[in-house]
């Protein structure tokens with residue numbers, strides 16, 4: 072289904088092995104040295120140095136599945152949209168925006184108990200684990216996700232029994248909460264027993280009506296759905312259990328580029344869709360990955376074809392170490408304008424900015440003011456605060472000369 076045999080090290084790997092999640096996990100690539108061992112003579116010149124330096128500067132550790140490695144066009148690796156998301160290289164990195172922070176959405180201050188973010192009136196975000204099957208360079212939870220790096224030591228959010236219990240007690244006591252997003256980290260990293268226990272307990276709380284499981288897994292390791300029967304059956308059983316209670320149980324996933332959708336994805340979706348498990352997608356708008364009308368429309372149409380509903384497109388968060396991946400707010404506004412109407416309205420995602428300092432998600436068009444010269448947009452967010460104003464800042468490299476000089480930015 073996929074030409075992974077073009078990757079020298081996997082030339083003789085059988086398709087039964089490649090399509091097994093255990094093989095994928097065991098052969099995941101974490102650093103430049105391992106990548107070289109996989110690519111052998113096809114290793115691009117300069118790659119080792121570029122990646123080693125990139126990793127030193129990055130706030131996230133790196134990890135990519137063989138599946139992703141095989142989707143990268145190594146003859147054009149610098150511009151490859153998948154390489155850009157997972158493997159940092161020194162020469163493309165940009166200085167962080169002066170207003171960027173490690174926890175751009177201020178999640179740590181909205182946490183009543185460790186690993187629970189309660190920001191909105193009737194919904195809460197449960198960060199049940201701090202590990203993922205891959206690590207994205209632009210992750211908004213650089214403060215917690217993955218292991219420590221040269222530049223960041225992480226807050227610990229492992230799926231310990233005590234932490235899970237304390238979150239469940241909080242949710243039980245707060246009857247305003249109807250909707251729980253189980254995220255992290257990635258739910259692919261939870262044992263089926265833990266997933267079942269946590270979700271069954273939540274389904275048993277009468278005021279909780281909706282549960283969403285967040286995983287990027289479908290996009291980076293679809294073989295988990297087709298080969299990890301314990302995990303997939305746990306999801307299907309929970310969806311059945313929820314349906315009997317007239318409650319919602321769904322998956323939220325994270326595809327960013329059409330290249331991430333393959334025959335493996337289709338096989339995985341056949342299982343989930345035919346079992347009645349609803350899947351929605353949240354993309355992040357990323358520079359030189361999906362910041363064009365064409366790529367975004369193709370992505371949306373391909374997701375729709377396999378019954379994954381495009382839900383949100385997020386403007387990049389103001390996190391550290393991934394400035395070269397952010398776009399301006401204007402790019403989001405312009406792509407949205409171009410694609411609306413090109414397919415079913417329910418498959419056109421809402422373009423949002425998740426405001427720094429905990430302002431929450433807002434439609435990109437709903438700014439109060441937008442100073443395009445300095446790249447400063449202001450927003451109100453009545454659901455969070457009636458008086459506060461929140462700001463989102465465009466990357467400095469998008470600004471005019473005057474705008475750049477305002478930020479005292481010396482271009483590379």
Ligand SMILES: *Cc1c(COP(=O)(O)O)cnc(C)c1O
Pocket residue numbers: 188189190191194195196252432
């Ligand atoms: C995104 C988010 C949610 C879910 O928001 P929806 O707009 O309903 O998808 C809940 N809590 C927090 C803290 C979030 O960031």
Ligand code: SF4
Pocket residue numbers: 202203205206207209210211212216255256257287
């Ligand atoms: S899968 Fe999600 S939580 Fe994990 S590194 Fe990527 S963006 Fe962060």
